[in-house]
Amino acid sequence: MATNLRLLHKIENRSAVTNLEISNVFSADYDIYKVTISNGTISGNADYHTFRVMNSSGSDSGSNYRHAVLQIPSHQVEFEGKSTGTTHFQFGGRMGGNHQEGVGHDVYFFNPFDSTKFTYIINASSSFEVGTALYGFQGICVHKVQESILGFSMHRTGSFVNFDVSVFGVE
Numbered sequence: 001m002a003t004n005l006r007l008l009h010k011i012e013n014r015s016a017v018t019n020l021e022i023s024n025v026f027s028a029d030y031d032i033y034k035v036t037i038s039n040g041t042i043s044g045n046a047d048y049h050t051f052r053v054m055n056s057s058g059s060d061s062g063s064n065y066r067h068a069v070l071q072i073p074s075h076q077v078e079f080e081g082k083s084t085g086t087t088h089f090q091f092g093g094r095m096g097g098n099h100q101e102g103v104g105h106d107v108y109f110f111n112p113f114d115s116t117k118f119t120y121i122i123n124a125s126s127s128f129e130v131g132t133a134l135y136g137f138q139g140i141c142v143h144k145v146q147e148s149i150l151g152f153s154m155h156r157t158g159s160f161v162n163f164d165v166s167v168f169g170v171e
Contacts, residue, residue, distance in 0.1 A: 005034060005168040016043060016159040022167070023054050023151040026112040030169035033112060035152070037105035037165050040093075040127075044158020049092040049103070053112070053119055053143050054151040060143070061087050069123075069139035075132060088155065089141040093125035103127035108170075112149035119143040 009025045026033060052059040068082040069091040081091050093103045103125060110120040121141040128134050143149070154160065 004171040009167040011165040020154040032170035040103040051089040067141035072136040074134040
């Protein structure tokens with residue numbers, strides 16, 4: 001079975017923001033969405049990225065996330081992080097402070113708009129921190145609330161400066 005991607009939204013963020021919010025991108029038209037995030041740069045200290053889903057009230061910061069993540073750095077052994085009740089999907093990626101290294105994400109959202117199902121998220125990312133390491137991340141998350149999800153947000157300490165986000169419907 002062939003899979004086709006249909007580009008639905010392309011967002012180019014070129015101004016510094018503390019939280020990168022991508023809202024009103026999911027609808028009943030697709031059950032699966034692929035999101036690519038590229039050209040990411042930050043200001044501030046080195047930090048991990050976290051994700052939250054957005055409903056009609058904004059980002060859900062309740063303890064509704066369960067996740068498991070494998071961090072694979074080039075300079076030390078891998079790290080497994082997991083949780084059964086956090087306020088976000090942790091360890092989405094990592095970037096160094098005040099550098100223009102960049103980060104890339106491929107994120108899949110399953111059933112985000114269906115208010116009768118949980119939303120599942122799969123993330124794979126790669127990044128580079130000058131003088132430290134290359135980082136790879138693989139993660140899975142479930143948002144354990146049956147509600148219609150309209151988008152997502154990314155969070156970190158400091159600011160997001162450059163990010164290109166493309167949202168595809170998976171046919």
